[in-house]
Amino acid sequence: MNDNQPNIQRDNQGVTEQVPFGFGTVHHNLTDLMPASSEVGFLWNNYLAANISTCYLTKWVNEATDPEIKSALQMELDAASNAWKETEGLLKSINYPTPMGFVVKEDIDINAPVLFSQSFKLLFTRMMQRMLIQFLVPAVTSSYRTDFQDYFHNQLKTAADRHRKYTEILLSKGILQKHPSIVQPHRAEKVLDKDFFGSYFGFFRNQRPLTAVEIGHIYSIMEIKQLIRQFHEGCCQVVKSEKVKILLLKARDIADKQLDSLGHILTEQDVPRPSISDILITDSTESGVSDRLILNLSTAVTAFMATSYGEAVSTVARKDIGVTMLRFMAEKLSFAKDAAELAIEFGWLEKMPQTVDRQQLIH
Structure with missing residues (x-):
C-alpha cells in the first residue's frame, strides 16, 4: 500500500480509526467525531424509508401466494427491517433522536382485503429499489465517517443485487417489459448540423429521431409513472379522508396527462409505449393502510419522479423533450x-433536524 493511502483499522466495537498522515498516524474515536449535516440527513431519510417499506411489505408478504413473488417480497422485508434497525442504531450512536415514523400494528391492518395484485407488488418493489439506489449514491459520496460509509456502501450493493433478482423474476413471468430496441448503426457518426438539438416547439417543425438515451429516459419515466398512477388510483378506493382522496385523484389526473404527452413523443417515432397488461387493482374499498402512511409514500414517490425528470433533462439533447421534462417536473x-x-394540516409531517436560527437566538 502507498504511504499516502489511508489505512483504516477498527477495534471490536467498530468505533476506532487509525489514519496515517505524513507526520504519523492519527488515532481517534468515531464517537468523538461530529457527524456532518449530509450524514444526518441521509440517515434520517433512510430510517423513514426503511420504516415505511417494513410496514407495507409486512402486509404484502402476508398476502402473497406465488412462491417466487412471496420469497422476493420477504427478501425485501428482511432488508428493510434490518436497515430500519441499523439506522436507528447509527442515529443513537451520535445521540440524535430517531423519527417518530410509523408502527406496523397501528398503520397496517394485516387482515384487510387485498387491494393490489401480486404483479403490482413486485413491480412496485422493484421500482422502490431504483428509488433506493438513486438515494444511496449521494449518501455514499457525502459521508465521511467510515461507519456511515460502510453502511451506505453495503446498502447500495445489496439494493442493486435485489433489483437484479426482482428483474429476473418479473421477466421470467412475462410481467416486465424490456425497453424497445433500435436499428443497429453501421458505424459511429459525428453531429454535423445544429438542427440536431431541434426546436423548443416541436409542433412547428419536424424533429430528428430519438437517441437511445432519450428513448431510455422516456420509457423509464413512463414505466414509473404508470405504477405510481396505479398506486394512487388504488388508494383512492380505500382512503378515509376526503382531502387525501382529492389529492390522490389530482395526482392520477396529472399522470394521465403526462403519460399521454410522453407517449406521443414515442409514437411519433414509431417507438412502442410501455404498457401494463395485468389487472393490478382489486375492487376492495376497505383500507389496510393508514391515510397518513399512504400520503407519506405518495409524497416520497412523487419526489422520486421529479428527480427522474431532472436526470433526464441533464442528458437529453432535443430541446422540446428537455422543456417538456422541466414542465412536468x-x-x-x-x-x-x-x-x-x-400533511402539516393534519399534523403528520415530521421535521428533519436543522441548523439553529441565529437571528432568533440573538433577538
Whole structure:
C-alpha cells in the first residue's frame, strides 16, 4: 500500500480509526467525531424509508401466494427491517433522536382485503429499489465517517443485487417489459448540423429521431409513472379522508396527462409505449393502510419522479423533450408541495433536524 493511502483499522466495537498522515498516524474515536449535516440527513431519510417499506411489505408478504413473488417480497422485508434497525442504531450512536415514523400494528391492518395484485407488488418493489439506489449514491459520496460509509456502501450493493433478482423474476413471468430496441448503426457518426438539438416547439417543425438515451429516459419515466398512477388510483378506493382522496385523484389526473404527452413523443417515432397488461387493482374499498402512511409514500414517490425528470433533462439533447421534462417536473414539485401542506394540516409531517436560527437566538 502507498504511504499516502489511508489505512483504516477498527477495534471490536467498530468505533476506532487509525489514519496515517505524513507526520504519523492519527488515532481517534468515531464517537468523538461530529457527524456532518449530509450524514444526518441521509440517515434520517433512510430510517423513514426503511420504516415505511417494513410496514407495507409486512402486509404484502402476508398476502402473497406465488412462491417466487412471496420469497422476493420477504427478501425485501428482511432488508428493510434490518436497515430500519441499523439506522436507528447509527442515529443513537451520535445521540440524535430517531423519527417518530410509523408502527406496523397501528398503520397496517394485516387482515384487510387485498387491494393490489401480486404483479403490482413486485413491480412496485422493484421500482422502490431504483428509488433506493438513486438515494444511496449521494449518501455514499457525502459521508465521511467510515461507519456511515460502510453502511451506505453495503446498502447500495445489496439494493442493486435485489433489483437484479426482482428483474429476473418479473421477466421470467412475462410481467416486465424490456425497453424497445433500435436499428443497429453501421458505424459511429459525428453531429454535423445544429438542427440536431431541434426546436423548443416541436409542433412547428419536424424533429430528428430519438437517441437511445432519450428513448431510455422516456420509457423509464413512463414505466414509473404508470405504477405510481396505479398506486394512487388504488388508494383512492380505500382512503378515509376526503382531502387525501382529492389529492390522490389530482395526482392520477396529472399522470394521465403526462403519460399521454410522453407517449406521443414515442409514437411519433414509431417507438412502442410501455404498457401494463395485468389487472393490478382489486375492487376492495376497505383500507389496510393508514391515510397518513399512504400520503407519506405518495409524497416520497412523487419526489422520486421529479428527480427522474431532472436526470433526464441533464442528458437529453432535443430541446422540446428537455422543456417538456422541466414542465412536468415543476408540476410534480407543485403536487409534492400540496401534499406536504396537507400533511402539516393534519399534523403528520415530521421535521428533519436543522441548523439553529441565529437571528432568533440573538433577538
